[in-house]
Amino acid sequence: MHAYANPTRFLAIAKPLTPWLLGVGLLLLLVGGWAGLMLVPGEAKQGETARILYVHVPSAWLGMGGWTSLAIAGLVQLVWRHPLAGIAARAIAVPGMMFTALCLATGSIWGRPTWGTWWEWDGRMTSMLVLLFLYAGFIALTNGDEGQKQGGTLSRGAAIYALVGAINIPIINRSVVWWNSLHQGPSITLRGSSIDGALLWPLGLTVLGFSLLFGAIVLMRMRRIIADNRVAARLRRLADDEGN
C-alpha cells in the first residue's frame, strides 16, 4: 500500500484518471438527469415532485459514503501513518459536506408538497443534520492547522474525530427502521426495490454519475494539496540556497 505514498506514483494514476471520471460522470448525469426529468412518467401519488429523487438519493449516498471514506482515511492515518490518508480526508470533507447539504435541501423541498412541512425533527432528518455539523466540525478542525503546513497529514485529534463521527452513519441508515419516523422506510434493500423499474433506472445513472463526479472532485483536490506541498518545498529550498 505504501507504494502510492510516493506522490509521483500516485499522480501517475490520478492525473489521467481525473478527466475520465469527470467526463463519464457528467455524461451519465446528463443522460440520467434528462431521463429522470423528461422521459419517465411522474409518480402515481406524488406526481412530478417525485423526480427530485434523482438528485436526493445520490446526495444522501455521497454524504454518507463521504464520511465513511473520511473515517477509513482517519484509521489509515492513525494506524499506518500513510501520507496520502490525511490528504484524502481533507479532499473529501468539502464535497462530502456539499452533498449532505444538497440532500437536506432537496429533501426539504420535496417534503413541503408531499408531507406538508419543510422540516420536522424526526430521526432521519435529525441524524442527517448531525452529519452536516460533523463535516463542518471536521473542516473547522483541519483547515489551516499544523498538519496542513506539514504536507496535509491529520492531527491525531482530527483522525479520531473522523472515526468517532462514523457512528452516525449506521444511525442515519437505521433511523427509519428503529424509530417511527415521518421519512419513509428504505425503498432499495438487499431484497430488491419498491421503486418500480420504470422509475428506477435513471436513478442508477445519476447515482453512478454523481459518484464519479465526486471521485473526480476528490482527486482534483488531492492533486491541489500535493501541488501546494511541492511549491512550499521548492520555496523552502530556494530560501535555503539564498541563505547560503
Place this chain on the structure above:
Amino acid sequence: MKAKHQRLILALLALGGVAGAGVLGASALRDEAAYFRTPEEIEAGKAVVGEPMRLGGMVAANSIKRQSDGITIVFVATDGKASIPVQFTGIVPDLFAENSGMVADGRMRADGTFVADKILAKHDEKYMPPQMEGMDKAVAKAAAKT
C-alpha cells in the same frame, strides 16, 4: 509486536467501544426518539389526556367524514391493531387520503378522540408510474403483455 499493530488493535478496540456506546444509546432512545405514537401504543395507555403528542397511522378506508362547517374532518387512524378517531379543522396536504399514512400533531381528548392542530401526509417507500397505481405487480405484468 510492531508499533503499527499496537495502534491497529488500539484503534479497533476504541472503535468497538464507541460502537457499543452508540448501540446502547440508540436502544435507550428507542422510545424517546420516536417521531410519533401508534394507535396501539395509545390504546396501551401511553398517552396522557391533554398532553401534546403526535399520532401516526393509516387513514382507515371510507372513514373520512366532513363536518357541516365545511372545514372540519373526522377520520379513523389505524395501525391494524388499534384505531383512534381523529378530528381536525384546517387544510390537509394533497397526499392525505384514505388507505395512506399520516401523522397528526395534537392531543387526546377525554372521550378518546384525538384532536389534531396539524396533519402531515406520510409517503410510503413504494414508487409507481401512474398507470400502475393500485394494480398488483403480477396483474400489471399480465396487462403489459396483452
